[in-house]
Amino acid sequence: MTVFILVSGVFTGPQVWDDVAARLTSAGAEVHAVALTGLGGTGPSVVGPAVDLETHIADVIAVIDRVRGEQGQEIVLVGHDYGIHPALGAADRRAESVARIVYLDSGLPQDGVPALAAVADQGLREEVLRAAEGGEGALPPPTRDAWRLWGSTADLPDAALDRLTALAAPQPLGTLLQPLRLTGAAATVPMAGVLCVGNGAGIAMVQARVDLGEPSLQALADPRVTFFELPTGHWPMLSGPTALAVMLLKAAAGEGHRLTPADTTKPPAHLRPFLLDVPELPRERTDNLDLYLPPTADGPRPAVVFVHGGPVPAGASPTPRDWPTLRGYARYAADRGVVGATLDHRLHAVTDYERAAADVADAVERVRADPRVDADRVALWFFSGSGPLTADWMGKPPPWLRCLAADYPIMAPLPNWGRLDARFHPADAVAHAGALPLVLVRAGLESAEIAATVEEFLAAARRCGADVEVVDVPSGHHGFETVDPTDESRAAVHRAMGTVLRHLTA
Incomplete structure (x- = not known):
């Protein structure tokens, strides 16, 4: 018999598992939903400062110890959200008793790191720290409308959200810190x-980050690790209990998708060759900036600055400016008679947009200051996760910015990013773009979550009459320049570059 031990996330008690537990039980499993100290009642409760992560680890261990003595039982430990921290801590001390750990829409806790580090929203982290500095013992639960800051409430019925709010309890600060x-x-x-x-x-997305070489994720390509997707928000036990129960049963049986380990004999997707055969033009490297100059130039030339996406792990090698896509675009631009520039910026986490923006602004000024560049004719070209950085340039376009382009951009925070500073909201900034020409290259096979941010931006652009040219790649995926080397993709790159150069030289 499979025994599921279910550990809930922030502010929530065992009641959130009721529907899932009923379905697992009907399938023949035994189920125990852990009542974490301070979170196990039927409504808000008051907890003291002595309740911390070790308290919750002990709660989970107590349940494991109660059931592990029975013969023939296989314990599957499920941790949702914050719950993966006490679940993993308990599994570390009872490894011989746990057959499998299920990470349910959670982070990957690391030794020595508090659960607060997994909270994406900067404002929420600051709220926790302020409460701790003020000597408070617990963080009040969210209001009904604030749950989305802790994770997407997509597909969560109103009644379920009402119940979640009614049953929520204050989260002991020690459990997060x-x-x-x-x-x-x-x-x-x-x-x-x-x-x-x-x-x-x-x-x-997880496979792509494994391919980037992020050290903390390499273990995910182990054949003992499997993955499942649920098309719902952060609380699947409430929005889709039947589907979640099916997934948990499959996970317990060792089923699921396995990631592909980084293959040293062939490059990962982002390091495959650029789809165009461009000349191997030399580059000039200064600090974090590379320049690709036209083979022949009669005086200062316009420039295109290519801004990589992210977040990219700080230790990624090679760095983005040496990726085939960035090199390919810069060389293509130089071969067409303008200066191509690439840079490395410090977007290593979703909390890094401010310093990444500073890096980009600094690089752009260094490009403009080069005597071989026409400082009054510059275009910026963004990719993927650098999309929020476009807001700075659309919100107040400088007169020398002749065009702004973006390939498969993320144009709004994804649900698990938390809040971004209002400065980085392109859908708001586009109303101030004026006559700035915008080129947006859209991948037809984009993930639904990223595609939704693009549609939100385009809707805002239509409302304000912004000058946006959309270049569609109907059969293209995110990163199509190396993933989909098709005639359709090549035509899209030619068209986008032609449009940008036309605005640069007009």
Whole structure:
């Protein structure tokens, strides 16, 4: 018999699992929903400062110890959201008793890192720290409209959201601030990840980050690790209990999608060759900036600055300016008679947009200051996760900015990013773009979550009459320049570059 031990996330008690537990039980499983100290009642409760992460780890261990003595039982430990921290801490101390750990729309806790680090929203993290500095013992639960800051409420029925709000309890601050301590024993336990794509992350995105070489994610390509996707928001036990129960049963059986390990014999998707055969023009490298100059130039030439996406792990090698896409575009631009520029910026996490914006602004000024560049004729070209950076340039376009382009951009925060500063909201900034020409290259096979941000931006652009040319790649995926080297993709690159150069030289 499979025994599921279910550990809930922030502010929530065992009641959130009722519907899932009923379905698992009807399938023949035994189910225990853990009542974490301070969160196990039927409504708000008051907790003292002594309740911390170790308290909740002990709560989970107590349940494991109660059931592990029975013969023939296989324990599957499920941690949702914050719940993965006490679940993983307990599994680390009872590794021999746990058959599998299921990460349900959660982060990947690391030794010595508190659960607060997994909270994407900067404002929420600051709220926790202020409460701790003020000597408070717990963080009040969200209001009904504030749950979305802790994770997407997509597909969550109104009645379920009302119930979630009514049953929520204050979260003891110590549970978020105390570092998790792991010996490494839990790493020997097979795991499964259930990703709620309505909250912004899917299997393809995780695979891409594994391909980028992020050290903390390499273990996810182990054959003992499987993945599932649910097309819903952050609370699937409430928005889709039947589908979640099916996924948990499959996870317990070792089913699911397995990631592909980084293959050293062939490049990952982002390091495959650029789809165009462009001349191998030399580059000039200064600090974080590379310049590709036209083979022949009669005086200062216009320039295109290509801005990579992200977040990109700080230790990624090679860095983005050496990726084939950035090099390919810059060389293509130089071959067409303008200066191509690429740079590395510090967008390593979704909290890094401010410093990435500073890096881009600095690089642009250095490009404009080069005597071989016509400082009054510059275009900016953004990719993927650098989309929010476009807001700075649309909100107050400088007179020398002749065109702004973006390939498969993320034009609004994904649900699991938390809030971004209002400065980085392109849909708001486009109303101030005036006559600035905009070129948006749209991948037809884009993920639904990213595609929704593009549609939101285009709707805002239509409302204000912004000058946007959309270049569609109907059969193209995110990163089509190396993933989809088709005639359709090549035509889109030619068209987009032609439009940008036309505005630069007009």
